[in-house]
Structures are given as structure tokens and as C-alpha cells.
Amino acid sequence: MYKYNDFDESFVRNRVAQFSAQVARRIDGSLSEEEFRPLRLMNGLYLQLHAYMLRVAIPYGTLNPDQMDQLAHIAEKYDRGYGHFTTRQNIQYNWPKLPDVPAILSDLADVEMHAIQTSGNTIRNVTADHFAGAAADEVADPRPVAELIRQWSTDHPEFQFLPRKFKVAVTGATADRAVVRAHDIGLVLKRQDGVLGAEIIVGGGLGRTPMVGKTLKEFVPFDDLLPYLEATVSVWNLLGRRDNKYKARIKITVHEHGIDDIRARVEDRFAAIKPSFGGIDMEMLREIEGHFLPPIFADKPVDAYTRAYEADPVFRAWADTNLAAHKAEGYAIVTVSLKKPGQTPGDATAEQMRALAQIARDYAHDELRISHEQNVILPHVHKSNLPALHAALKAFDLASANVGLVSDIIACPGMDYCALATARSIPVAQGIATRFEELKLEHDIGALKIKISGCINACGHHHVGHIGILGLDRAGVENYQITLGGDGTEDMVIGDRTGPGFAYDEIVPAIERILLCYLDLRDGPEETFLAAYRRLGLAPFKAALYPAKEEKANAA
Missing domain, CATH: 3.30.413.10 (Sulfite Reductase Hemoprotein, domain 1)
Incomplete structure (x- = not known):
């Protein structure tokens, strides 16, 4: 997974210091709530019914065990011992105290995490297929493209005050597990004549006016992808309604102007800005791709899995619902349900988060994912480890065999x-x-x-x-x-x-x-x-x- 460079580290630390000063001014009364509101929203801090809520970005849903441990630490030290995983592949803390927020953000920075652009009229956390890099039906891993978009969109000077929030999702598989057609922009990675690129879908969304996204362009090669995205957002930034927030999303702009008019405007804008990129975007993508190499998969028998499947009906029921096909022989993708009947969907206790972190270290090549369906994914598990993994999940009340069923709500x-x-x-x-x-x-x-x-x-x-x-x-x-x-x-x-x-x-x-x-x-x-x-x-x-x-x- 992606590791911060010196610029990333400096940027996040500076933002923590900046917001810490703003919090101090709010506490001493130098800033009113009205003045503080846009500043806190830029840093993922909401004021909810009973308390503040902090939304932490989990870019394209990918975590390592140390990050999951830190999320558990934050839940235990600053909240009420749990976190809530969301449909945006983020985590929310529902009870932080305002004076503690700077310390929380500093603790997040220690493990290369932040809450930047998880709120406000900006490009939000980029989401992706939670089976990315593992799915048997995958054409291309969407995470490098999602990371490229994250870097491009973070603090982008043109897109910090958009007409409304803007959400992007990326998939690289035949099956759409990222709901790309319900996003402002959805990308479906494809290969055409040996060249990798993406179908660009625009104007999807739910809310009070649900719309299925429309294809803006059938295929854009990776060489043109970032300037084409910038052209699309730029066109909407100029056309989008700022007089009525209920009509400000790009889906309304596409509906009012028509997809053909939007396409023509985007093509004109793309032609104007493409030369300014100068290839730096592709250099960045090639560097990012190096962070997403597959793990070294084991080649060993799966007898332990077969024996457990045949002998243990509880394990068999779990395997039938919670496992998905993996691209590597002998491996499976595990979905850990956070939907035990009677519990709050998407909630995990600090103890459960720590257990998941250790399970990922022991059995899953040090990687976890958060799905938009509010479950936790272990993307790379050898089948021989599944009986032990299942036993570890049972010990922490995480072995519900219900993925994709009635209670997986x-x-x-x-x-x-x-x-x-x-x-x-x-x-x-x-x-x-x-x-x-x-x-x-x-x-x-x-x-x-x-x-x-x-x-x-x-x-x-x-x-x-x-x-x-x-x-x-x-x-x-x-x-x-x-x-x-x-x-x-x-x-x-x-x-x-x-x-x-x-x-x-x-x-x-x-x-x-x-x-x-x-x-x-x-x-x-x-x-x-x-x-x-x-x-x-x-x-x-x-x-x-x-x-x-x-x-x-x-x-x-």
C-alpha cells in the first residue's frame, strides 16, 4: 500500500498544527462557531446531535495493521471505545471532545492518516472496489489510480470551494462492487487494444434526486486520465448551481445541460489544459504503482481448509457466505461481517479492531480493507489458514456467517x-x-x-x-x-x-x-x-x- 513521502508527511503535520491553533482560538472564544465551522469541516469535524463527530479518511478503504491498531487506540482513549465504518470507506468517531481533536489528528499522522477533505464542498475520500488487487474478475488494480486522484485532488487550489461535495469511485473489475454509477464521477478501468484506460461515468448520485450516472467517454487512456478528470470537474465548477444547494450536484448540471453539451465542454477544456500536465501525472502513476505490488503468495496444500469444511458445519456456513474467489490459486478473500444480528451495522470495538489488526498480521499479508457495505475485508488469505482465522474471529464475536444475506444491512x-x-x-x-x-x-x-x-x-x-x-x-x-x-x-x-x-x-x-x-x-x-x-x-x-x-x- 502507499507510503507517505517527505512532502506527504510535512503536509499532514502542517495541517495538524494549523487546525490545532484554530481549535485553541475556538476554545478561548477568539473564533465564533460560525467562523469555526468552515475550518472544522475542512478537517472532517462535524457538530452532530449530541457531540462533535470526527470522520477519518481511509483512502480507497485500504489499511495496514498498525493503522487499525491506531484507530483502536483513538476509540479507546478519546471516544467511547468503538468506531463506526461508513459507506464511504471511512471511520467516524461519534463522541470526541473538541480539546482532544488536535491530539487525535496528531495520532493519526503518526500512522500516515488524516481527516482532510472528509467534509466540505471539495473532492471527498476516493473510494474503490474493496476486493482490489485480489478479485478473480479484475482487469486492473484500481488502487494506484485512486491514489493518483487522491494526491491530485488534495488541497487542489481550483477545487476547494466547489458548488457542492464531489465523490469519485474507481473499479477495475467486471463486477461493480464500488457503486461507480452512483457517484459524481465513476471510473471503470478497461484494456483496449492492449492499452489501459477507463470509462468515465458522470452525474450519478442518490440523495433527494437519485440518478444513474451516464457515460461521458467510453475510453480514456491513462495518459489522458488526470487532465480529463480535471477538465470535467472544472466544467462543473463553472456551471454548477451555487444559488440552490439542492441543485448544485453535478448530476443536476448534467441533467439540465444534457450529456452531449457537457461532453463538448469537457473536450474543449481538456484540449486547453492537457499540454500543461507535461507527463508529470504518468510519472506519478508509475511511482505509485510500485507501492501496490502483490504480496508473495504461498504455494502450499489446502488440506486443512478441506478437512474443516467437511467436518465443521459452523465453519462451512461461514465459508459459504463470507469467502470470495481470489485471483491466486489456493487463496480466498475474506469478508468479516460487522453485522452480528442485534448489533449496530458498521460498528467495531477497540478490542475487535486490535484483533483484526493481529489477524491481518498472522494470516492476511498485513492488509485490511473497509467495504462500502460497512464490513472489513482481508483480501489475501491462504485457504490453509482459514480454520485458524475463523477461530480467531469467533473469539472476538466477529464470525457472523451472514455476508450478503438479510442481516448484512x-x-x-x-x-x-x-x-x-x-x-x-x-x-x-x-x-x-x-x-x-x-x-x-x-x-x-x-x-x-x-x-x-x-x-x-x-x-x-x-x-x-x-x-x-x-x-x-x-x-x-x-x-x-x-x-x-x-x-x-x-x-x-x-x-x-x-x-x-x-x-x-x-x-x-x-x-x-x-x-x-x-x-x-x-x-x-x-x-x-x-x-x-x-x-x-x-x-x-x-x-x-x-x-x-x-x-x-x-x-x-
Whole structure:
């Protein structure tokens, strides 16, 4: 993974010193909250419902064990003993005290981490496929490109005061695990005539106006990639609405001007700025690529894995749900679920973080990833080590065999923490997971993605959930809308709204009715919920959701 050079180290340390002075001025009253607000947001510090919240960048979701240990230390020393991993592959601390924030940022700098541009109208943390460098279906590792974009966008003088926040995601695989079509810019790395490049997708996004991104250009070679990205952001920076923050995102600009007009403007801008790059971007990319060489993979038998799989049903259930195919023979990608039924999705205690750091050292070539689905990935594990790894996870309550199932729910913090939320998300996720654990139906239901947002900003990606849940405020009462059939993959689709919302105490039974309907109507266990929905359409699920209304209509 990428290691800081002298410039990186100096830049981050100087930012810590600068913000430390600003915090001191806020504490002594020299700065009002209004004056302090833009300064703290530049450094990832929010003021939430009950306390400050610090959002720490985990670029493209990649961590080493020492960094994970430091995140545990921060959770234990400065917070309440846990951290919350987010859909942006970041970690959030929900209870830091303002006087402690400079020390937290200094501790982060000790392990080459920071909180810069995790907030504000800038280019945010660049995200990527959490299986990067390991996936069997990968064309190219997206992490070097993501790192190049991170370096280019950090403190970029033209892009520090954009019309609105700007999010970039990169994938290099056939399957889209990075939700690139829901980002302001999404990159799909490709090889064309032996040349590496990327498809540029622009104008995706969720929130109050969900849109699927459109292809700006089918193929841009790496030689042109960075100037083409700069041209795209530059065009939006000039055209983007600053009179209405709800219409400021690039998806609205693309919608209002049309993709052809945006494409023409970007091409003109690209032609103007390309000569100024002078090849330095490719020099940087070649240097960065040296940081992302694959580990030295072991060549040894997998007998221990085979024996455990055949003899231990608990291990077998975990292996069936939590392992993915690796590009290297004899290896697997491990997803560690942070979704034990009844727990807060995405939360990890300091003890669990330390355990994961040690497991990565012992069994996973010193590397961890955070997925946008709020789980932890161990990307390189030899199958012979999987039984011991599973036992280590069990010791720290991290061995839930539920990845991709009902209880593997994405949920934003909701009204338990967030000042923007209009309804609770976490208790709804806990209620659904607990209910289906009681029913013992999770494995029978099979592949399913439930996503929950506690407000219209859609941090829980509800629009692209197979089942999406949006919590709203209706005259002071929580009300939950349901969407069905969403998909955040390479075939991205925005879900269909089913109808009127449900009260807080009605939402779990409503989800139960949907899934019992699916079990009743599916062609067989091999037909997933999403496939069944695409075959059947909304009508039968709507009838199951609103039975009284349907019966009343039939009687009339």
C-alpha cells in the first residue's frame, strides 16, 4: 500500500498544527462557531446531535495493521471505545471532545492518516472496489489510480470551494462492487487494444434526486486520465448551481445541460489544459504503482481448509457466505461481517479492531480493507489458514456467517447521531436482523441487500437496495418508505417506491411480509429476491405489503 513521502508527511503535520491553533482560538472564544465551522469541516469535524463527530479518511478503504491498531487506540482513549465504518470507506468517531481533536489528528499522522477533505464542498475520500488487487474478475488494480486522484485532488487550489461535495469511485473489475454509477464521477478501468484506460461515468448520485450516472467517454487512456478528470470537474465548477444547494450536484448540471453539451465542454477544456500536465501525472502513476505490488503468495496444500469444511458445519456456513474467489490459486478473500444480528451495522470495538489488526498480521499479508457495505475485508488469505482465522474471529464475536444475506444491512447512523436525520436507522436494522434470526429464514431467503437511510440524503444507499428503506418525518412522527428492486452493481437501477410509508413499529412486519411473499412466489431456491422481483414486478409484493387496502378494493 502507499507510503507517505517527505512532502506527504510535512503536509499532514502542517495541517495538524494549523487546525490545532484554530481549535485553541475556538476554545478561548477568539473564533465564533460560525467562523469555526468552515475550518472544522475542512478537517472532517462535524457538530452532530449530541457531540462533535470526527470522520477519518481511509483512502480507497485500504489499511495496514498498525493503522487499525491506531484507530483502536483513538476509540479507546478519546471516544467511547468503538468506531463506526461508513459507506464511504471511512471511520467516524461519534463522541470526541473538541480539546482532544488536535491530539487525535496528531495520532493519526503518526500512522500516515488524516481527516482532510472528509467534509466540505471539495473532492471527498476516493473510494474503490474493496476486493482490489485480489478479485478473480479484475482487469486492473484500481488502487494506484485512486491514489493518483487522491494526491491530485488534495488541497487542489481550483477545487476547494466547489458548488457542492464531489465523490469519485474507481473499479477495475467486471463486477461493480464500488457503486461507480452512483457517484459524481465513476471510473471503470478497461484494456483496449492492449492499452489501459477507463470509462468515465458522470452525474450519478442518490440523495433527494437519485440518478444513474451516464457515460461521458467510453475510453480514456491513462495518459489522458488526470487532465480529463480535471477538465470535467472544472466544467462543473463553472456551471454548477451555487444559488440552490439542492441543485448544485453535478448530476443536476448534467441533467439540465444534457450529456452531449457537457461532453463538448469537457473536450474543449481538456484540449486547453492537457499540454500543461507535461507527463508529470504518468510519472506519478508509475511511482505509485510500485507501492501496490502483490504480496508473495504461498504455494502450499489446502488440506486443512478441506478437512474443516467437511467436518465443521459452523465453519462451512461461514465459508459459504463470507469467502470470495481470489485471483491466486489456493487463496480466498475474506469478508468479516460487522453485522452480528442485534448489533449496530458498521460498528467495531477497540478490542475487535486490535484483533483484526493481529489477524491481518498472522494470516492476511498485513492488509485490511473497509467495504462500502460497512464490513472489513482481508483480501489475501491462504485457504490453509482459514480454520485458524475463523477461530480467531469467533473469539472476538466477529464470525457472523451472514455476508450478503438479510442481516448484512447497510444503515446510516440516523437520528441516534446525525443532525440531518429525520428518523432512526440503526434500531430498524437491528429489528430486521433480529426478527429473521428468530425465524431462521436468513439462509433460505439467500442473497439480499437491504439498505436503510434515516433521511433524504441517502447515506445508507436505500435507492439501490434490493429492499430500500427511507426514514422520514411526517408531522413529527417517523415514517418509513419502502422501495423494491434497486441494484447498485454494473446494472444499476433505482428502486421502485411501493406506496404509503409505515410507522416505526410497522416497518419490521412490513419487511417480513415482503420476504414471505418472495418465498411463496419464487421459482425455487436458486431464484434470488432481485431476480424474482424482476420477473414478477411490483404488484404481488405491493399486495402483500398492503393487504387491508387490497382486500377493501376487491370488496368494492
